[in-house]
Amino acid sequence: MFDDELGRLVVDMFATMYAAEGVGLAANQIGVDARVFVVDCPDASGRHTVAHVVNPVLEEPTDRELVTEPEGCLSVPGAYGDLARLATVAVQGVDRHGDPVRLVGTGLLARCFQHEVAPRRDRLRRPAVATRAVAAARGGPAAGLSDARAAVSGRPGAMR
Numbered sequence: 001m002f003d004d005e006l007g008r009l010v011v012d013m014f015a016t017m018y019a020a021e022g023v024g025l026a027a028n029q030i031g032v033d034a035r036v037f038v039v040d041c042p043d044a045s046g047r048h049t050v051a052h053v054v055n056p057v058l059e060e061p062t063d064r065e066l067v068t069e070p071e072g073c074l075s076v077p078g079a080y081g082d083l084a085r086l087a088t089v090a091v092q093g094v095d096r097h098g099d100p101v102r103l104v105g106t107g108l109l110a111r112c113f114q115h116e117v118a119p120r121r122d123r124l125r126r127p128a129v130a131t132r133a134v135a136a137a138r139g140g141p142a143a144g145l146s147d148a149r150a151a152v153s154g155r156p157g158a159m160r
């Protein structure tokens with residue numbers, strides 16, 4: 001998997017994300033069966049993280065503070081909704097060379113990690129359920145939850 005093909009996929013994903021004016025994009029949402037996401041997204045301090053992560057896993061945070069804000073998904077234009085997310089979250093994985101990657105996100109970046117690492121399982125959850133999305137991302141008991149989606153095209157914070 002860690003070859004030129006993966007490198008091209010990452011390049012294509014960045015191009016798709018920028019064309020859609022999104023801040024994050026997961027491979028399986030553009031019809032590619034791979035566990036990869038890309039981000040170009042500011043954190044709570046405004047600092048941008050530009051990165052790709054292969055086989056991403058959300059870390060279980062010790063601080064479970066939740067923040068509810070509008071969140072969109074570029075996959076479903078026209079819908080947009082408030083969604084509770086962990087305020088700070090870290091994601092681990094590897095880069096396209098197979099080297100370990102660990103990123104810590106706050107603000108919109110934390111939201112983006114949670115959106116992209118657990119796609120199709122955790123959208124439009126209420127606060128009591130939002131934390132279960134992390135379990136779902138890890139293949140936990142919430143993995144079978146339905147696929148409610150929020151979406152917006154071109155707005156800040158829109159993800160895919």
Ligand SMILES: [Zn+2]
Nearest residue numbers: 073074159160
């Ligand atoms: Zn999305």
